[in-house]
Amino acid sequence: MFILKNAWISIKRNKARNILIGIIILIIACACTITLAIKNTAGYLIDSYKNAYEKEVTISFNRANMMKNFDPSKIEGRENAKEKFDNIESYTISDVTSFADSEYITSYYYTYSIGLNGNNIIKAEINNDGFNHGKENNTDFNLTGYSNLDAMSEFINGTYTMSEITDNAWDIAFDGNYVFINEELANYNDLNLNDKIKLASEDGKTYEFEIIGIFKENEEDNQMTMFSNSANTLVTNANALISITKNNEEIKAIINPTFIVDSYDNVEKLQNEFYEKGLDENFVLQTNEEEANNAVSSIQNINSFSTTFLTLTLIIGGIVLLVINMINIRERKYEIGVLRTIGISKLKLTIQFVLELVIVAVIALMLGAVFGAVSSKNVSNSLLASEIKNSNEKVEEIGKNFGGPNMNRGQMKGKGMPVVEAYDSIDAVVDIKVILELLSIGITLVLISSIASMVSIERFSPLTILKERS
Amino acid sequence: MKKKKNEEIKEKNIILSIKNASYRYSDAEENDYALKNVSFDFESGKIYAIKGRSGSGKTTLLSLISGLERCSEGEIIFDGKSLNMMNLDKYRNSEIGIVFQSYNLLPFMTASENIILSMDINGLKIKNKKEKAIELMEKVGLKDIYADRKVLRLSGGEQQRVAIARSLSYNPKMIIADEPTGNLDKQTETEILEIFKKLAHEENKCVIIVTHSGNVCDSVDVIYDLKKSVNL
Numbered sequence: 001m002f003i004l005k006n007a008w009i010s011i012k013r014n015k016a017r018n019i020l021i022g023i024i025i026l027i028i029a030c031a032c033t034i035t036l037a038i039k040n041t042a043g044y045l046i047d048s049y050k051n052a053y054e055k056e057v058t059i060s061f062n063r064a065n066m067m068k069n070f071d072p073s074k075i076e077g078r079e080n081a082k083e084k085f086d087n088i089e090s091y092t093i094s095d096v097t098s099f100a101d102s103e104y105i106t107s108y109y110y111t112y113s114i115g116l117n118g119n120n121i122i123k124a125e126i127n128n129d130g131f132n133h134g135k136e137n138n139t140d141f142n143l144t145g146y147s148n149l150d151a152m153s154e155f156i157n158g159t160y161t162m163s164e165i166t167d168n169a170w171d172i173a174f175d176g177n178y179v180f181i182n183e184e185l186a187n188y189n190d191l192n193l194n195d196k197i198k199l200a201s202e203d204g205k206t207y208e209f210e211i212i213g214i215f216k217e218n219e220e221d222n223q224m225t226m227f228s229n230s231a232n233t234l235v236t237n238a239n240a241l242i243s244i245t246k247n248n249e250e251i252k253a254i255i256n257p258t259f260i261v262d263s264y265d266n267v268e269k270l271q272n273e274f275y276e277k278g279l280d281e282n283f284v285l286q287t288n289e290e291e292a293n294n295a296v297s298s299i300q301n302i303n304s305f306s307t308t309f310l311t312l313t314l315i316i317g318g319i320v321l322l323v324i325n326m327i328n329i330r331e332r333k334y335e336i337g338v339l340r341t342i343g344i345s346k347l348k349l350t351i352q353f354v355l356e357l358v359i360v361a362v363i364a365l366m367l368g369a370v371f372g373a374v375s376s377k378n379v380s381n382s383l384l385a386s387e388i389k390n391s392n393e394k395v396e397e398i399g400k401n402f403g404g405p406n407m408n409r410g411q412m413k414g415k416g417m418p419v420v421e422a423y424d425s426i427d428a429v430v431d432i433k434v435i436l437e438l439l440s441i442g443i444t445l446v447l448i449s450s451i452a453s454m455v456s457i458e459r460f461s462p463l464t465i466l467k468e469r470s
Numbered sequence: 471m472k473k474k475k476n477e478e479i480k481e482k483n484i485i486l487s488i489k490n491a492s493y494r495y496s497d498a499e500e501n502d503y504a505l506k507n508v509s510f511d512f513e514s515g516k517i518y519a520i521k522g523r524s525g526s527g528k529t530t531l532l533s534l535i536s537g538l539e540r541c542s543e544g545e546i547i548f549d550g551k552s553l554n555m556m557n558l559d560k561y562r563n564s565e566i567g568i569v570f571q572s573y574n575l576l577p578f579m580t581a582s583e584n585i586i587l588s589m590d591i592n593g594l595k596i597k598n599k600k601e602k603a604i605e606l607m608e609k610v611g612l613k614d615i616y617a618d619r620k621v622l623r624l625s626g627g628e629q630q631r632v633a634i635a636r637s638l639s640y641n642p643k644m645i646i647a648d649e650p651t652g653n654l655d656k657q658t659e660t661e662i663l664e665i666f667k668k669l670a671h672e673e674n675k676c677v678i679i680v681t682h683s684g685n686v687c688d689s690v691d692v693i694y695d696l697k698k699s700v701n702l
Contacts, residue, residue, distance in 0.1 A: 002590035013578045338574045341538065342636070343563025344591045463529070463538045 003348055007355040014328075021324055021357070022364040025442065028317035029368020030375065032441055035310040036434045037376035042303040046296045053292035057105075057259045057267055059091070059274075062284040089280045093242055096257045099274050104266040109151040110257035112238040114245060115139030119198035119206050124188045124231040141199060145238035148174060151258065152235075155401045158218060160230065162403030165213040166193050169403065173212060173237060180213035180235040184227050199234075201251055207244055209236065213403060264289050314441065321449035325357070329456040340462035349457050354450045358443075365442040369435060485644055485676045486512040486535060490544035493530050504530040507544070510694050514643065517670040517677040519687045522696030528680045529648070531696065535678065536568050536646050537561045549643065563592045567637025571649035573629040575621045581607065581632045582617040585639050592640035606635040610665050627658035634665060644676040645669060651683060663689045 011018050091099075093112065100108040116139055123140040146152045154160045163183055172178055181191065191197065193211055200206045215235065217228040245251050261270065264287050271285045329336075339349055493505040505527035512518055522528045533539040535546060537558035546553045548565060562568065575584045585603040589596070596602055604614045610631040621629055630650060637645055645666065651659035663686060670677045670691070679686055687693050 002587070005590075006587070009579070009583075335576060338576055339591075341536075341562065341568060341570075341574065342588050342591055343559050343561075345559040348591075461538070463533045 003352045003355060007352050007359060010352075010356050011359060017324070017328060017331075018356075018360050021321065022360050024317065024320055024324070025361050025364035025445070026368045026371070028313055028445065029365045029438060029442065030372040031313045032310060032438055033369050033372020033434060034376040034379060035306045035313070036437050037372070038379060039303055039306045039310070040431070040434060042299050042306065045299045046303065049292070049296045049299070053288060055261045055264055055292075056288040057261050057270065057285050058288075059257060059279070059283050060286050062282050065282055065284075088282045091255065091279060091283075093253075093255060095278060096255055098277050099257070099279070100259060102259075102270060102273055104261050104263075104270045104273075105259045106262055108257055108259045109147045110238060110255055111151055112145040112147070112241045113254045113256075114143050114145075114241050114251050116141050116143060116199040116201055116207065116244075116251075119200040121185070121189045121191065121197050121199075124182075124185050124227045139202070141232045141234050143179075143199075143234045143236055143241055145236050145241035146174075147238040149402075151238075152402075154230075155215075156398055158397060158401055160215045160235075161218055161401045162213055162215050164193055165403035169212040175237065175239065177207065177209045177240050178212045178236060179209040180215050181211055182228070182231045182233060183214050183216040184231040186211070186214050188227075188231075201244075201248055203248065203250055205248060209234070209240075261287075314445065318445055318448045321445060322452055325449045325452040326456075329353075329452055333456075333460065336457060336460055337462040337464075340457075340460070346457050350450075350454050353457070354446065354454075357446045357450055361442050361446045365438060369438055372438075483513045483515065484511045485514045485549055486678075487547040488531075488535065488544070489547065491531075491534055491541045491546055492543040493527075493534060493539065494542045503542075505534070508696070509544075512644070512676050512678060514676045515670055515674045516691040517666055517689070518679065519690040519693045520678060520680045520696060521682055521687060521693060523682070526696040528682075528696055532646060532648050532680050536566060563588070564640060565642055566644045566646055567634075567639075567642040569630070569633050569637050569645065569647040569650045571652040573621075573626075573633045575629060575632055575636070577620070577622045580618050580620055581612070581624065581628075581635075584621060584632060585636045588636045588639045594640050603635070603639070606638055607632065609638070610635045611661065626653050627655075627662070630654060630658075630662055631665075634662070638669070642675070644678065647677070647679045649681055649683075650679060651681075651686060656685070659683070659685060 093110075096108070096110055099105075118140045155162070162180070165180075169178075169180075173180075179197070181197070186192070189197075191211060191214075193214065195211050196208055197211065198206050198208050213235075217230045219228055241253065245253050259270075261267065267285055267287055274283075274285065275281060336349065340346075488508055488510045491505065491508045492503050494500075494503045498504070508527075508531060510520075520528060520531060530539070534541055534553075537553055537556075540554060540558075548556070548561065553561065575581075576587070579587065582600050582603040585606060586599045589599050589602070600617070604617050607617060608614065612628060612631045612635070616624060616628060616632075621632060624632065630653075634645075634650075647666070650666075651662050654662065666677045666679065667689065669675045679690065681687065
């Protein structure tokens with residue numbers, strides 16, 4: 001108890017020195033609070049972005065494996081490669097369903113593409129170079145069927161934008177023979193919403209679709225062509241196309257599934273599981289991890305900068321405090337000598353000196369936390385505000401791509417849009433975690449700077465001190 | 471043999487016994503002793519003077535008997551126990567009181583605070599420490615009005631009285647004083663020496679004064695001349 005009393009007397013006695021120490025700790029605490037708050041905010045944003053990017057796994061060709069024995073200088077090499085390619089066994093929709101039945105997969109979606117010819121419409125094909133822009137199977141039209149909204153990546157990333165849409169389009173889009181057609185194709189064939197188009201397979205079977213939306217492709221002007229690449233692309237739902245191929249095995253379909261996994265760590269296990277379930281070994285699984293990491297790189301830079309700043313502040317602050325403490329000890333050598341002579345133990349004396357610093361540090365840390373909290377609120381909130389703005393703009397843009405305000409962000413979660421909530425109060429930024437971190441930093445600094453007093457008390461001979469004084 | 475010696479010490483009322491004590495500084499050469507083979511006995515109820523010329527090792531001897539340093543060779547026995555085996559912090563804050571020529575009070579504290587601090591370090595558990603401090607001050611001839619005065623506002627003699635009061639605060643068996651009157655005038659010196667005599671003769675304390683003052687030597691019961699005792 002008397003140690004505490006002595007410590008308090010000493011603090012009051014050495015006001016100027018303790019105010020100086022207090023100001024230094026306050027500045028350090030302020031800087032630390034701001035940095036920790038920014039780090040926390042950045043961490044929150046990183047988590048938000050990482051959550052925003054669902055962990056996607058897609059199936060793609062293992063090109064490296066394909067090209068392993070390919071020698072382009074030899075005819076046999078080219079023929080071997082072609083034969084190898086032709087022999088790759090593709091996967092069906094039932095394979096995809098089987099693949100998706102895995103403990104590592106939380107959900108999945110896919111696109112299902114087939115080619116059909118026009119029956120009562122003509123493909124848009126007039127262009128300067130005379131090339132045919134119809135796609136797979138050399139048919140007039142490429143029909144892309146999406147399993148759900150998440151699968152409609154061209155609309156999400158803004159390649160396609162809906163220019164006209166029926167009121168109930170999104171209620172019926174995934175169930176029945178409905179299509180969204182390109183604006184250019186609509187103009188070319190004088191088609192409007194709710195018109196019905198007829199398409200035919202190679203063997204002459206016809207299929208009728210109702211137009212529920214017209215979209216346009218957003219691409220840079222291509223001077224060489226009159227129509228955009230997607231002019232003859234018809235967007236529909238996967239079910240409609242699956243029922244066509246079910247009754248007509250001649251129509252070849254291309255399936256592009258996307259699996260949502262719980263962790264990127266399990267992808268290798270998942271790939272082995274796919275192979276066991278019959279996936280050809282010329283296919284491999286690919287993730288969107290890099291894309292997700294790229295999205296958070298700028299925030300991670302802020303995070304790294306904060307860490308560096310925090311480290312520098314602590315090093316410089318620690319050195320300054322250590323030096324002040326050493327000077328303090330030199331000034332108080334006489335006091336140490338007297339106290340040691342009248343029998344105070346080294347331990348108790350060290351505790352008193354550390355206690356003095358702890359009392360000053362705690363007061364300064366509390367003030368620093370308050371000042372830091374006020375300042376960091378602005379810094380963190382401006383950081384958040386720009387992210388919120390970006391996020392909202394992106395949501396709005398995607399909504400527009402899909403044809404209007406009917407789409408909400410909840411439906412679109414997982415497409416690279418962070419769900420950022422605004423911080424309303426200081427507590428949200430400088431929370432208990434920051435306070436605890438600040439406290440541990442403060443205590444560490446105090447202990448480091450107390451090393452000077454500990455060493456000095458251990459080293460000083462009381463008699464020598466008192467003799468010097470005499 | 472050792473037991474017999476201890477019994478002898480008790481019979482003679484010896485409180486402190488220095489047995490062939492030698493001291494060499496840690497950075498000194500092998501045979502360069504600051505103090506060599508010193509043997510003295512000190513009894514309770516007597517006042518002693520240790521005299522010697524400058525460099526004779528007075529201060530070294532003081533630091534050894536006050537437990538600020540340990541002997542390089544030999545031993546010091548206090549109240550039947552070797553200082554080598556004792557906690558010297560405890561020894562200094564319980565068994566002995568030390569008084570210095572330059573008083574060594576804490577200048578930022580009042581007279582009573584200096585005395586109370588010493589009680590606190592000792593761990594003395596009494597209800598009203600300030601009352602006890604004032605009582606001790608009165609015992610050494612200081613009025614209670616000095617209790618709340620910062621020590622820097624006191625005269626040299628007054629400060630030395632406070633230092634003596636501080637050394638008595640936990641009722642030690644022995645008082646060790648290093649040139650306690652060196653900075654004081656004759657009149658005050660006499661008064662201070664009277665206090666020491668009272669402590670020795672009336673309160674049965676052992677008082678050891680390190681000095682080269684003839685006046686002090688005239689007032690003590692036993693004089694040890696360090697020069698004569700040192701076997702160089």
